[in-house]
Amino acid sequence: MTHVIVHAGFHKTGTSSLQDYLRAHRARLADRVTIYLKDDFLDAGNAARRYGMRPHPWRLWRFRRALRDFLNAIPEAPVIFLSWEGFSGVMPGHRRPLSGPVRGMARAAVPLARGIVAELRHRFGPAARIEFLYTLREGETWLRSVWGHIARSIRLTEDYAAFRAGFRTLKPLDAEAATVARAIAPVPVHTAWLEEISALPQGPATPALRLMGLSDTEIAALPRASHVNRGNSDAATQTFLHLNRTLADPAELKQRKDALARDDHRNRP
Template sequence: MKIVLHAGFHKTGTTTVQNALKTNRSTLAPEIHILLKNDLTGLIGATKGYSSSLDPLDLALISFETAQVAQTLRDHHAVIISAESLCGHIPGRDNIRDYAAAPEILRCITGAINQTLPQAELTVALTVRPASDWLLSCYTQHLRASRMRSTADEYLDEFADCANLDEMARLIADAVSPTPTLVYDALASRRHRLGLLDSLLDIVQYPATKRSALAPVADANIGPSPAQLAALLEVNRSAQSQKDVLAARQRLIKGTT
């Protein structure tokens, strides 16, 4: 059995590859079992909990939840798991500054999978992008999903020292060793017809001859325009109630105002 654990990072094309997995799920199903964030609610709750608390009890819960998931995989030939929150909260949310908790989280997850399924060939896959692009994408996400009041420049200055995804990927690779870790450039992956999905399929050795039957998907989470970003910041900084701010943001995101 081959298992791919695609665990992030946030804002590195994860939604796009998950959409591709979802779109092609039935075609891949005879040979590849797919697990996405909605299939992993207990485990993701535990990873987010630990990234906030760093409490050993939450780490133990990660091991338990992972083992529960792994038990369901015994009868599958190949498995692809993709959920960016498997490395914890997105930095900048809920007082989480960086991915400092991610190496321990993924050490715990890979350990539980290897213990539950000792014959499985497990590979960790991570996607990265340049620091400045990644920070701006995170800022946009926070502006849309939380009451972010900082300007883009303020946010980039504050989190500039937390944006080296290549270094974090190295720390994760060290933490999960001897389980192998493969790191992919999110932007370079766009050159492939199926995007990052092609790389994940390579890991599980899905034949290239069968891939013409798979449907490519468009890039997801295309960012708002500069005018929309300015309007979102204005809404977040307003004196409106949280309920009204949520409604106003939704209208802006949908382009109805």
């Protein structure tokens, strides 16, 4: 019986740290689990992102078709781990063409999760053991991190107060995960708070390693995680906003922000 663990998000909850750790130690864990990350299923990942931006039924079908192609191409294995935050859609703050900014996760995350379950059953059979993992983060720090990322990635011009005002009814991420859990029951949905797992020796990868079946002793024997702060500094974020407001040429804007992001990360401790 195949056991598949799907780490489906959420964005800005330590997902990159989790994935970096598993990428670095994938070979060491190969006798226990087969790990697939974003670069392994780019077609399905891009289709999921497009669906998150425009959640139309045909885009969901394209995601499922791309995921099916990927699953059909991989060998069977006792334990399989899939990780990409795009499996829950796109990050809040991105603007959908007709309906405005994305304000929550469930609208895309629920159909995507249902589609993932259906495609896993199609590939590995009805007896396959499927589990989902969502990493979470406290609402205010999460939203501020989202704001900083959006300012870096698109032409956001709002300061944090104005951005925050658009999320007056912000739903906590554990509530979003609970909505997904109800939608795909009886498939188990596990959650882990970044505030609790980030300081662990193996960092945000710890709950994933446990779901893979590693004991606490086995996890403790693995290398410690490196602390990686992927967010930009406050000063850099303010400069991103200034550039978004003042540079008209998209190519120049991207070039300037890319250079600033590189310098910011290079100069931070």
